Amino acid sequence: MAGLAVDISLVGDKRLERLLRILPATLQKKVVRQALRRASKPVLRHVRTLAASYHNPATPSQNCKLLSRGLKVRSIKRTRRYVGVKIVPPPREYLGIPAGSRWYWPAHMELGFEHESGTPVAARSYLRKGTHEMRAKWLRLMQTEIRRGLFREARKARA
Secondary structure, X not given: OOOOOXXXXXXXXXXXXXXXXXXXXHHXXXXXXHHHHHHHHHHHHHHXXXXXXXXXXXXXXXXXXXXXXXXXXXXXXXXXXXXXXXXXXXXXXXXXXXXXXOOOHHHHHHHOEEOOOOOEEOOOOOHHHHHHHOHHHHHHHXXXXXHHHHXXXXXXXXO
């Protein structure tokens, strides 16, 4: 019986942890990585709707639609200790922002900024708000996807 290579205590299901512990470390990471990607897709859809619905006269809605289409789920850099995913905004070139520009307007939307006149412009967070609103659903989806992955690997082992 292998030890637990991946900590899924965030999901909060002790039975899943016991089932996951049966697999070797490489398969544990594989199952959790696939579950993370699958569970993050609905969160990405929600974040995209928030980004597309953002409207500000300084940022035309066409740009927001472009931002929305450019959002992606990416795996974090693999290490021995971490497995994870993140939702990333598109690169400058995709949004038509010049390469030498100091400004990146998706960050201004997310964090807020100070206008040239000195008046602060409040943040209209699409990433933080979207991920926070979908947290409970994401945890339920993680449980489901990890369970599916465990059964999939068990079927492969039997065959």
